[in-house]
Amino acid sequence: xxxxxxxxxxxxxxxxxxxxxxxxxxxxxxxxxxxxxxxxxxxxxxxxxxxxxxxxxxxxxxxxxxxxxxxxxxxxxxxxxxxxxxxxxxxxxxxxxxxxxxxxxxxxxxxxxxxxxxxxxxxxxxxxxxxxxxxxxxxxxxxxxxxxxxxxxxxxxxxxxxxxxxxxxxxxxxxxxxxxxxxxxxxxxxxxxxxxxxxxxxxxxxxxxxxxxxxxxxxxxxxxxxxxxxxxxxxxxxxxxxxxx
Amino acid sequence: xxxxxxxxxxxxxxxxxxxxxxxxxxxxxxxxxxxxxxxxxxxxxxxxxxxxxxxxxxxxxxxxxxxxxxxxxxxxxxxxxxxxxxxxxxxxxxxxxxxxxxxxxxxxxxxxxxxxxxxxxxxxxxxxxxxxxxxxxxxxxxxxxxxxxxxxxxxxxxxxxxxxxxxxxxxxxxxxxxxxxxxxxxxxxxxxxxxxxxxxxxxxxxxxxxxxxxxxxxxxxxxxxxxxxxxxxxxxxxxxxxxxxxxxxxxxxxxxxxxxxxxxxxxxxxxxxxxxxxxxxxxxx
Numbered sequence: 001x002x003x004x005x006x007x008x009x010x011x012x013x014x015x016x017x018x019x020x021x022x023x024x025x026x027x028x029x030x031x032x033x034x035x036x037x038x039x040x041x042x043x044x045x046x047x048x049x050x051x052x053x054x055x056x057x058x059x060x061x062x063x064x065x066x067x068x069x070x071x072x073x074x075x076x077x078x079x080x081x082x083x084x085x086x087x088x089x090x091x092x093x094x095x096x097x098x099x100x101x102x103x104x105x106x107x108x109x110x111x112x113x114x115x116x117x118x119x120x121x122x123x124x125x126x127x128x129x130x131x132x133x134x135x136x137x138x139x140x141x142x143x144x145x146x147x148x149x150x151x152x153x154x155x156x157x158x159x160x161x162x163x164x165x166x167x168x169x170x171x172x173x174x175x176x177x178x179x180x181x182x183x184x185x186x187x188x189x190x191x192x193x194x195x196x197x198x199x200x201x202x203x204x205x206x207x208x209x210x211x212x213x214x215x216x217x218x219x220x221x222x223x224x225x226x227x228x229x230x231x232x233x234x235x236x237x238x239x240x241x242x243x244x245x
Numbered sequence: 246x247x248x249x250x251x252x253x254x255x256x257x258x259x260x261x262x263x264x265x266x267x268x269x270x271x272x273x274x275x276x277x278x279x280x281x282x283x284x285x286x287x288x289x290x291x292x293x294x295x296x297x298x299x300x301x302x303x304x305x306x307x308x309x310x311x312x313x314x315x316x317x318x319x320x321x322x323x324x325x326x327x328x329x330x331x332x333x334x335x336x337x338x339x340x341x342x343x344x345x346x347x348x349x350x351x352x353x354x355x356x357x358x359x360x361x362x363x364x365x366x367x368x369x370x371x372x373x374x375x376x377x378x379x380x381x382x383x384x385x386x387x388x389x390x391x392x393x394x395x396x397x398x399x400x401x402x403x404x405x406x407x408x409x410x411x412x413x414x415x416x417x418x419x420x421x422x423x424x425x426x427x428x429x430x431x432x433x434x435x436x437x438x439x440x441x442x443x444x445x446x447x448x449x450x451x452x453x454x455x456x457x458x459x460x461x462x463x464x465x466x467x468x469x470x471x472x473x474x475x476x477x478x479x480x481x482x483x484x485x486x487x488x489x490x491x492x493x494x495x496x497x498x499x500x501x502x503x504x505x506x507x508x509x510x511x512x513x514x515x516x517x518x519x520x521x522x523x524x525x526x527x528x529x530x
Contacts, residue, residue, distance in 0.1 A: 074425035103425035
């Protein structure tokens, strides 16, 4: 579905992403793991056009995405939820959702229903300003706003950062619902356990290069492989089943 | 006393008309347009020239407003592209220098090409009495024109998709882009609207006294003072600051004279910067 080939990107003269190749298959979740500063955010920003890639191409369903401005990438069904969330502090939840449907106004009503069903808490707070929401609610709002654009591929950058463990589990349940609805998810995570359980496919980014790419099961089941690419040994399985960090 | 207040309010409305364009363009793109007053003058001079060619006043006025808007559009499509290609402080600085250069160029162009052209718009009768108060019809024209323009502007901001996008870009540009808003296009439209508003402000100036080719810089400075006092990102703030400064201006003109008025206005701006650097109101309604 999404194919990245030989992508180089960075800021000023400093390359942060080196010759990255990756492929995201349709229907399912793919994770990009890596330490802070490994280049995950730079990679995502380059994919959606917020950052102009130095070299390489990004294709979505065979069509070239790279070179198009970011608002056109949204129109093609690839929507990015950055770690900073980039909400509008003075706007209410409902106004955010309205703006989320900016390029898909025809799908506004059905989108609203879908989003409020998925995140009932946002329906309760629909007239509240974004700046008054809790961190977890803001993350939900950022994802909800992205969903209003009816994406086929959702890029989530560190969605669980700053959330309490209980909220992380809830978030991953909600993302699971999205997967079942047919949305493809590309996820950058520091929460390795959560991502490994949630995603079918994993890439490990190290110093801006792809160090590993393959099925998540392989990393999960092989402590040796895990240690090689993710540094620390996996802890004992957390209680509460998949999705729990 | 009544007439001072009334006069101040009308001056304030006219000031608001002039300033809101500067606030818009700055809030949306981070460029402080120092050629804004010159855009207004372009519109005003165009109306004056067309009037002397015996165009119908309404037609000439419309054409003048379109001229101011088109000049703004041209500025956006050419020189300002270089500024918008940069970010943050670099964009602000380049924008300042570019628009300052444009203001000099336009001033020179007007001084050479239209040194004796001036715009004066007259109402059919100079004054009339409302509820026992004698009012200049010109004041009514300026007040009406401003209020009508602001009503249209508010309806545009609140009621249209583009208006919605403008409000969002001012709060968070990246957030707007992530929603699929074409920021560049909205920015171009905004500069055009700011030019149109400058043109309307020139008409107001034509009603209240006269507009001459050398008045661009004065307009720009007034607009920037208002923007500073009202908060560079706030429409309500701009409006309130305009009324406030209009009242101050009118009161001082009656008591201490015009020269001191300028000093006081600038002092108000400096004090605002010291006490409340984000302006009286930092955000939109």
